[in-house]
Amino acid sequence: RLIQAIKGLNQGEDLSDYLDVDGALRYFAANTVLVNLDSYVSSLKHNYYLYEKDGVLTILPWDYNLSFAGFQTGSASAAVNFPMDTPVSGVSLSERPLLARLLEEESYLAQYHAYIQEIVTGWMSTAEEKIDALDALIGEYVKNDATAFYTYEEYQTGLTALRAYIGLRAQSLTGQLEGTIPATSQGQEADPASLIDASGLVLSDMGSMGGAWAADSAGASGTSRRLRGARRLPCRVQKTPFPATAQTANPPGRRAPPPTLGRSPFLMGWNRPREAIFRRA
Numbered sequence: 001r002l003i004q005a006i007k008g009l010n011q012g013e014d015l016s017d018y019l020d021v022d023g024a025l026r027y028f029a030a031n032t033v034l035v036n037l038d039s040y041v042s043s044l045k046h047n048y049y050l051y052e053k054d055g056v057l058t059i060l061p062w063d064y065n066l067s068f069a070g071f072q073t074g075s076a077s078a079a080v081n082f083p084m085d086t087p088v089s090g091v092s093l094s095e096r097p098l099l100a101r102l103l104e105e106e107s108y109l110a111q112y113h114a115y116i117q118e119i120v121t122g123w124m125s126t127a128e129e130k131i132d133a134l135d136a137l138i139g140e141y142v143k144n145d146a147t148a149f150y151t152y153e154e155y156q157t158g159l160t161a162l163r164a165y166i167g168l169r170a171q172s173l174t175g176q177l178e179g180t181i182p183a184t185s186q187g188q189e190a191d192p193a194s195l196i197d198a199s200g201l202v203l204s205d206m207g208s209m210g211g212a213w214a215a216d217s218a219g220a221s222g223t224s225r226r227l228r229g230a231r232r233l234p235c236r237v238q239k240t241p242f243p244a245t246a247q248t249a250n251p252p253g254r255r256a257p258p259p260t261l262g263r264s265p266f267l268m269g270w271n272r273p274r275e276a277i278f279r280r281a
Helices: 002-010 021-034 076-080 097-104 106-121 124-143 152-178 185-190
Strands: 048-053 056-061 213-217 223-227 235-237
Touching: 002 056, 021 056, 021 097, 021 106, 076 152, 097 106, 106 124, 106 152, 124 152
Parallel strands: none
Antiparallel strands: 048 056, 213 223, 223 235
8 A cells, every 4th residue: 555655656646646735734833933954855855754554645744953043044134034935955855755745836836835824823923922932941951951061151142043034934924925035946046035134143052963072971971962053962871781682683672674665756866764664553
């Protein structure tokens, strides 16, 4: 059923026969609003799962720690004004055929826009209140955390930048939905004066992929490493490796990786085991 679904999509058959279209539109709308480029829409084409049930594929989101323009955005202006109708990075829209097929159909494009509008008028309109509420809940703990990834001052700076970014992003999306700001990369290149000014925003204040590694002891079980200035969680590094015989197979208690099923020209990248796992219902 999985192979049949992939073949049907590749051959240009009705998307709804093989794809949870509404779920896919919601996924791409949220991805676009958040400018989450460490995903299917970038040159890496990864960080999603596919779930198959009764021959229909559903996209399952995964790995959003680089949302809010933490990956491949280049500038604050590019992040704030990321175009909703060509929401790709480092590739052309045609190189992401699933997204391209959805956006080229008028009814699907309208629904995609409706979901973006829903996020803008709903979640984004109350985001600052939610940030303030969470800050009130955890702020003192962050301030007194001896193992924090950031200083308390950096944390406060990050909150200020996040509030500003969400506000500017909402303005740009509103303009794109209303037609006052071009919604494609080509249109924005032709009319840069229409874009929202983001010159006062420093994206790295919210964290970045760069920084210097720092390590501290985490007891006999391993070492905890943290990347200052980066949107990374601490990782545990096991001091004692698995025996050589176990390294060539699957260590006890670990599941074998799913098989590689081959490349689909429609989905592009679904064959990579760590990026897409197919499960039968």
